[in-house]
Amino acid sequence: MSELRIIFQGDRLWLPLGAVPLEVEAELSLRLAEGHLALKVAGDHPVPEGVEALGLRDAFPHLNPADWARAGRAYQWLEWAAGHRFCGSCATALEPCAGPEAGHGRRCPACGRTVFPSNATAIIVLIQRGAGVNRELALARSPHFKPGVYSAIAGFTEPGESLEHAVHREVAEELGIRVHNLRYFGSQPWPFPNGLMVAFLADHLAGELQPDPTELEDARWFRLDELPQLPSSLSIARWMLDAALDESG
Ligand SMILES: [Zn+2]
Structure with a gap:
């Protein structure tokens, strides 16, 4: 190319x-x-x-x-x-790392601190309950979404946390429910501005939906034949929803 x-x-x-x-x-x-x-x-x-x-x-x-x-x-x-133009420790201007392994990292010539690009890792989880015609998905609305759009639950991982822990924490915090049977779905670089979305499917275990009003406008269970407006095909959220629809025929 x-x-x-x-x-x-x-x-x-x-x-x-x-x-x-x-x-x-x-x-x-x-x-x-x-x-x-x-x-x-x-x-x-x-x-x-x-x-x-x-x-x-x-x-x-x-x-x-x-x-x-x-x-x-x-x-x-x-x-x-x-x-990342200046050292976060001593404010000296950073220089490109030297050597074959340097990649795109930068190094402080004064204190030796090196920095490399990193992702902000986020999880997204599509939660289901029931089976057949009674199968339902838990979808939520953030005030940042376009009007009418509902999507899967997402949130950033915190330092020291595993992806699985982040899923359970976010689901508990944002929806007030518990989930189990986590299955890896896939991942997507998310350049807004430097995210990596890691997507899971999960089954409802316990609790009623109680959306956190500081994060969400609404959250509901939707049957697959009564889904609301979905996010655009830009995002892995939509890929998960399309896969759920394909699976149900
Ligand atoms: Zn420095």
Whole structure:
């Protein structure tokens, strides 16, 4: 594949991907592992003619899944690099790590502290109860969702926590119920701004839904033939819901 120049201005991606004149002035540029070039241009840089600047979510319908994933990776690397210019211990300007194993890490020349890009890991869990026509899914609404949309429960892991522990804690905190039979579903890089979503299926064990009003507007059990509006096919939440629907025929 030829080199792509993936250009961001703040959190906006320039489209069409790779079709930007070479004279663009970048304030940050990174060569990604797969060979593409990620560029960040200044906020006041003029948007070239024929280019549209869109947030990653809005860019999703305009890109094939592989290119959208590439753009998401580029964004995460650029964001990390832009936010790690100085040492967190002594405030000296960081330098690129040297040596063949260096990757994209940075090192403090004064105190030796090294930093590497990391993900904020989040869990998402689709909870079910019952079987056959009585099978139901626990879905919730965050005030940040588009009107009418319900989705699976998600939350960030905390330091020192396993993925499984995070699932049980989030479900207890946000829904007031207990679950069991956790099954791994899959994972998805989530570039808003640097997440990794790890998805599980689980069965209801005990308790009635009591949504946490500080996090959720509503949470309910939905039968599969009476599902509300679902999140877009951008997210692993939707992939889990589609899989549940496929399974039920
Ligand atoms: Zn330092």
